[in-house]
Amino acid sequence: MWWPAALAAAVALALGVPALVTSGTSASGSSSIAVPADDSPEAGFARDMATHHQQAVDLSFIVRDRTGDEPTRTLAFDIINTQANQRGMMMGWLDQWGLSQNSPAKPMAWMKMGHDYQAHDGSLMPGMATNAQLAKLRSLSGRDAEVFYLQLMIEHHKGGVEMAQGYVDLAKNDSEKRLAQSMVVAQTSELELMTDMLKERGAAPGVPDS
Structure with missing residues (x-):
């Protein structure tokens, strides 16, 4: 389902991501820009x-197969397509920068906000569902x-918006900042939509104890 890194890098480049450059001087004599x-x-x-x-995509694939409700399936398809892209x-950016896709650093440490979130049962960052919650969704x-x-x-979007805004406030890469800003706008709008959808179903936000 996922694109190979080279293809992802090509797509990212086509969408305005700066090419990978290394320290030193170009043939024209101009200084090159160091990667992050x-x-x-x-x-x-x-x-x-x-x-x-990745987890948002996983959640959306699960619900797609658990209901025939068109508004829910449409939302799930939108989230799958947008977030997979x-x-x-x-x-692709990480590949261009020559950086690994994983790091031993604690999630969200780069935000330098003193997050004390303790990863548990597959929930690595605020807003992420646990493995038990994923299993419960599959049972419904x-x-x-x-x-x-x-x-x-x-809850997932709330965590995503916090993270995206956190990057916007620290960003030095214009292309990545634009992407993060678009996430804040889109996911904030989807939060309103999902709250309305819950109301239509006689329910309210807030994950019940599993």
């Missing part, structure tokens, strides 16, 4: 948001699956 450091906000955001996006771009169908998906995805 391995512990930079640029690298940290790309890695962490790619992981965050964005994930490919971020993996119809309205129950729709409601639980929306509740999980609202």
